[in-house]
Amino acid sequence: MTEPSLQQQFDEKVASEIAIEPRDWMPDDYRKTLIRQISQHAHSEIVGMLPEGNWITRAPSLRRKAVLLAKVQDEGGHGLYLYSAAETLGISRDEMIEQLHSGKAKYSSIFNYPTLTWADMGAIGWLVDGAAIMNQVPLCRTSYGAYATAMLKVCKEESFHQRQGYDLLIQMCRHGTPEQKAMCQDALNRWWWPSIMMFGPPDADSPHTQQSMEWRIKRFTNDELRQKFIDVTVEQARLIGLTVPDPDLKWNEATGHYDYGKIDWEEFWNVVKGNGPCNKQRLETRKKAWENGAWVREAASAYAGKRRQRQQEKNAAAEAAAA
Ligand code: FAQ
Numbered sequence: 001m002t003e004p005s006l007q008q009q010f011d012e013k014v015a016s017e018i019a020i021e022p023r024d025w026m027p028d029d030y031r032k033t034l035i036r037q038i039s040q041h042a043h044s045e046i047v048g049m050l051p052e053g054n055w056i057t058r059a060p061s062l063r064r065k066a067v068l069l070a071k072v073q074d075e076g077g078h079g080l081y082l083y084s085a086a087e088t089l090g091i092s093r094d095e096m097i098e099q100l101h102s103g104k105a106k107y108s109s110i111f112n113y114p115t116l117t118w119a120d121m122g123a124i125g126w127l128v129d130g131a132a133i134m135n136q137v138p139l140c141r142t143s144y145g146a147y148a149t150a151m152l153k154v155c156k157e158e159s160f161h162q163r164q165g166y167d168l169l170i171q172m173c174r175h176g177t178p179e180q181k182a183m184c185q186d187a188l189n190r191w192w193w194p195s196i197m198m199f200g201p202p203d204a205d206s207p208h209t210q211q212s213m214e215w216r217i218k219r220f221t222n223d224e225l226r227q228k229f230i231d232v233t234v235e236q237a238r239l240i241g242l243t244v245p246d247p248d249l250k251w252n253e254a255t256g257h258y259d260y261g262k263i264d265w266e267e268f269w270n271v272v273k274g275n276g277p278c279n280k281q282r283l284e285t286r287k288k289a290w291e292n293g294a295w296v297r298e299a300a301s302a303y304a305g306k307r308r309q310r311q312q313e314k315n316a317a318a319e320a321a322a323a
Contacts, residue, residue: 014216019145022088030215033208034144035089036105037217039096042082043107047100047282049075051115052124060118067164068121074157081150088146101287109268110198112276113190119172119180123187125165127195127233133158134229135199138219147217166236173240181241188237189245196260197268199226205265230258 006025013020020026049072056072059065083093099105110128115121136158139151172180200222203209212218220228230249237244248261270276 014143020143021145031089035086035091038082038086038147040106042079043100043105045075045079047107047111047286050282050285051111052121054115055121071161078154085146085150108198109271110194112271112278113194114278117183119183119187122165122168123191125161126169127191129158129161130233131195131198131229133162134225141219143216170240185242188242192245196226227257230260234258
C-alpha cells in the first residue's frame with residue numbers, strides 16, 4: 001500500500017473515533033508528539049512523588065500516613081503505565097530516563113515548588129490532582145489507544161487523590177484551630193497560581209495545541225481546561241471558607257465563567273527552563289535514585305534471563321521427548 005492511502009486510512013480512523021493502535025501506521029510527527037507528551041507525563045508522575053513523599057514520615061496520624069503513602073505509590077504506578085504506553089511507540093525506557101536526566105525531556109512545572117507545611121498535602125491533592133483530572137479525563141478519549149487505556153485507570157485513582165486532599169483541608173478549615181485554617185490559606189496562596197499554570201501556556205503561545213487537537217490527541221485547548229478548572233475550584237474554595245488569591249477573580253454573567261487575573265508567564269517559563277525553586281533538587285534526587293537502583297535492575301534482568309533460559313531448556317526437552 002502506498003503512503004497516501006495509509007495517511008488516508010489514519011485520517012479516517014481519527015475522524016471516526018477509531019483508536020490508533022501500536023501496530024497501525026501513523027505519521028511520524030504523530031508518533032513523535034505522543035512520545036513527547038506521554039513520556040513527559042510519565043516523568044511528571046515520577047518526579048511528582050517527591051514533594052509529597054517529603055511528608056510521609058511527618059503525617060499527623062496513622063490514617064493520614066496510610067492515605068498519603070497509598071497516594072504516592074499510585075503516582076509511581078501511573079508513571080509505570082505511562083512509560084509502558086510510550087514504549088509501544090518504539091522508544092525504550094532507558095532512552096526516556098536519559099532524556100529526563102539530561103534535561104531534554106520536561107516534566108510538569110508544578111513539581112518544582114517546595115512543600116512547606118502539612119496543609120500543602122491538602123492543597124496538592126485538591127489543586128494539583130484536581131488540575132490533573134481536568135486535563136486527563138478528556139485524555140481517556142485521546143486518539144492513541146494505549147494512552148487512552150492507561151488514562152482510564154489513572155483517572156479513577158486521581159479522583160481518590162483529589163478527594164483525600166480536599167478532605168484534609170475540610171477537616172482543618174472546618175474543625176481545626178485558627179492556626180490550622182491560616183496554614184490552609186497560606187497553602188492555597190502559594191499553590192493557586194502554579195496550579196493554573198499546569199495547563200500550559202495560553203493557546204496563542206502553545207506551539208503544539210492546534211495540531212494535537214486536529215489529531216484528537218488533545219480534546220480541549222490549554223485555556224479551555226484552565227477555565228473549567230477555575231470555574232469549579234473557586235466554588236470549592238468558597239465552600240471551605242478559603243479565599244482564592246486573585247483580586248481580579250469575578251463571575252462574568254455574560255460568559256458564564258469566572259474572569260481571572262493576569263498569570264505570570266515569566267515565572268512559568270522560568271520554572272520550565274529549570275530555574276524554579278526546586279528544579280535542581282528534583283533532578284538530582286531522581287538521578288541518585290536511578291544510580292542507587294542499578295543493582296536492582298541488573299539483578300531483575302539476570303533473574304529474568306535465567307528463567308527464560310530454563311523455560312527454553314524445558315521446551316527443548318519436551319520437544320525431544322515428543323519426537
Ligand atoms: N510544565 O504547546 P504546549 C499530575 C511545555 S501529572 C512543564 O501547550 P502540549 C499527576 C510543553 O511540554 C501532570 N512544561 O504543549 C500528579 C511544550 O514543551 P516541548 C502532568 C510544560 O504538549 C499529581 C511547551 O511547554 N500532566 O499532575 C507545561 O500541547 C500529584 C509548549 O506547550 C500531563 O503531562 C507545564 N505545566 O500541552 C502526580 C498531562 N505545560 O514538549 C503527582 C498530559 C506545557 O515542546 C502528584 N500532557 N509545557 O519541549 C498534556 O496534556 C500536555 O502535554 C500539556 C501541554 C497540556 C501539559
